[in-house]
Amino acid sequence: MSSGNVIIGVGGHVVAIDPTTGSELWRTKLKGSDFVTLTRQGDRILAGARGEVFCVDATSGSILWHNNLKGLGLGLVAFGGDEEIAAAERVQAQRRAAAAAASS
Numbered sequence: 001m002s003s004g005n006v007i008i009g010v011g012g013h014v015v016a017i018d019p020t021t022g023s024e025l026w027r028t029k030l031k032g033s034d035f036v037t038l039t040r041q042g043d044r045i046l047a048g049a050r051g052e053v054f055c056v057d058a059t060s061g062s063i064l065w066h067n068n069l070k071g072l073g074l075g076l077v078a079f080g081g082d083e084e085i086a087a088a089e090r091v092q093a094q095r096r097a098a099a100a101a102a103s104s
Helices: 082-103
Strands: 006-010 013-017 024-029 036-041 044-049 052-057 063-067
Touching: 006 036, 006 044, 013 036
Parallel strands: none
Antiparallel strands: 006 013, 013 024, 036 044, 044 052, 052 063
């Protein structure tokens, strides 16, 4: 498997997809069924789900380690640069707006 696989986070999973064929190569269940944030560091994927961070091997999908970030709640985990943080802030704002609309 190539290190150039497409890696996505969806429904509490990290999924690797072959960029040429679109075939799923592996799928790893994290925690819950929430939004999953990702960042790649070489042959490792750092994934955030329900306030926890998982380190996943990019080739096999195996979870290498996990940190529950005790005491920080179940919020969205943002990684790295400005683009990722801005995207996470947009998601949080959309969730707050949806919750406010539902309670009105």
